[in-house]
Amino acid sequence: MENFRKLGIIEPVLKAIKDEHFEKPSEIQEKSIPMILEGKDVIAGSATGSGKTLAFGAAIIQHCEKGRGLQALVLTPTRELAEQISQALKKFSKYKPLEIAAVYGGVSINPQMQKLRIADVVIATPGRMLDHMQRGTVNLSKVKILVLDEADRMADMGFIDDVEHIIRACPKERQTMLFSATITDELKRISSRYMRDPVKVSAEVYVDAKKLTQVYYDVPDNMKFSLLVHLLNQERAGLVMVFCNTQRNTDFVADNLRFNGIPAMAIHGGMSQDRRNQAIESFHSCKVGVLVCTDVAARGLDIKGVSHIYNYDAPKESKQYIHRIGRTARAGKEGIAVNLVASRDYENFSRVLRDNDVQVEKMQAPYIEKVRLKLPAEDRKRFGRRGGNFAKPRRRY
Numbered sequence: 001m002e003n004f005r006k007l008g009i010i011e012p013v014l015k016a017i018k019d020e021h022f023e024k025p026s027e028i029q030e031k032s033i034p035m036i037l038e039g040k041d042v043i044a045g046s047a048t049g050s051g052k053t054l055a056f057g058a059a060i061i062q063h064c065e066k067g068r069g070l071q072a073l074v075l076t077p078t079r080e081l082a083e084q085i086s087q088a089l090k091k092f093s094k095y096k097p098l099e100i101a102a103v104y105g106g107v108s109i110n111p112q113m114q115k116l117r118i119a120d121v122v123i124a125t126p127g128r129m130l131d132h133m134q135r136g137t138v139n140l141s142k143v144k145i146l147v148l149d150e151a152d153r154m155a156d157m158g159f160i161d162d163v164e165h166i167i168r169a170c171p172k173e174r175q176t177m178l179f180s181a182t183i184t185d186e187l188k189r190i191s192s193r194y195m196r197d198p199v200k201v202s203a204e205v206y207v208d209a210k211k212l213t214q215v216y217y218d219v220p221d222n223m224k225f226s227l228l229v230h231l232l233n234q235e236r237a238g239l240v241m242v243f244c245n246t247q248r249n250t251d252f253v254a255d256n257l258r259f260n261g262i263p264a265m266a267i268h269g270g271m272s273q274d275r276r277n278q279a280i281e282s283f284h285s286c287k288v289g290v291l292v293c294t295d296v297a298a299r300g301l302d303i304k305g306v307s308h309i310y311n312y313d314a315p316k317e318s319k320q321y322i323h324r325i326g327r328t329a330r331a332g333k334e335g336i337a338v339n340l341v342a343s344r345d346y347e348n349f350s351r352v353l354r355d356n357d358v359q360v361e362k363m364q365a366p367y368i369e370k371v372r373l374k375l376p377a378e379d380r381k382r383f384g385r386r387g388g389n390f391a392k393p394r395r396r397y
């Protein structure tokens with residue numbers, strides 16, 4: 001605990017850190033917390049899993065007091081991340097309780113209005129925050145700490161105008177922190193416009209390359225799903241994430257894994273927030289072992305103990321590959337990334353290999369039986385309700 005105390009963290013937070021069994025500060029915590037606690041503006045280059053929540057959380061908990069209005073605002077790209085950060089801040093602040101509210105779209109707005117009235121700290125997605133501002137249901141005049149979390153992602157998702165609008169509505173006299181895996185020109189512009197002499201810190205990605213094995217299988221298009229089932233059955237892995245490029249494929253894979261007796265759940269942007277929360281909750285508590293997801297849905301989720309990543313579809317952009325494999329081999333654990341490469345993945349997969357300095361070993365595809373598939377709902381309408389094996393599917397998955 002001494003090395004956390006040395007960073008200037010106050011006793012109630014130290015006590016909560018102890019309860020979390022953190023042994024020593026992560027690199028980003030070590031480098032940024034002293035400056036953050038001094039009230040400096042900070043630009044931190046750090047990825048998911050670096051421990052950044054505690055870095056900005058320490059300052060929020062230290063400098064905010066219960067019942068004095070909304071004093072700290074954290075903007076974050078996704079609803080899941082907003083939920084995750086709010087849970088983490090609730091844990092870190094348990095010995096100095098604060099009213100912490102997560103505010104995001106896709107759920108009813110009225111309960112959020114109630115929470116906003118009494119919140120000391122708000123973690124919000126930009127769209128919903130703007131909505132509250134336009135309705136006059138949030139008061140930003142007391143904000144003294146503003147955090148832009150996963151700022152590159154917010155820019156990628158087209159939220160930058162909303163973010164700027166929100167920044168301008170906060171008091172000028174404040175501390176601003178920007179966390180981002182990459183600092184693009186757009187973010188440099190934001191920081192020069194809205195931050196005061198920001199100090200830059202960066203930390204390595206938490207993924208341990210030595211502990212990560214990356215392999216690929218060359219597989220015919222029509223055997224790809226069967227190979228996935230075979231590998232999942234063979235390996236009896238811990239928690240597994242399967243990445244797909246589309247919502248449709250995500251649903252297809254999750255449905256058919258369940259159809260083949262493998263507990264799996266899908267998570268993508270087309271699902272209601274309740275169902276997404278439910279899927280994540282089941283995965284967290286290990287009720288289901290396989291989470292099938294799109295990149296956006298998985299971004300920033302902090303799920304411990306993911307042993308295997310499967311790229312069911314090769315990512316379209318090579319930086320997505322790094323984000324995906326970053327979900328495993330974290331915090332010193334072993335991890336495996338498995339790429340199922342069919343002819344339609346060749347182009348994307350070769351781009352990944354070309355653009356990234358990664359070692360991916362080719363595996364010999366095992367002999368496998370073709371598994372049964374459930375017909376997707378719209379095909380079922382066409383072909384009748386027979387389900388089961390169909391010789392020539394209209395679409396290739």
Ligand code: AMP
Binds near residue numbers: 054302
């Ligand atoms: P974050 O990057 O803030 O999402 O944190 C990633 C994960 O690392 C979370 O599960 C944290 O609880 C955990 N974590 C944060 N700081 C530490 C630390 N100093 N030691 C061990 N785990 C940590």
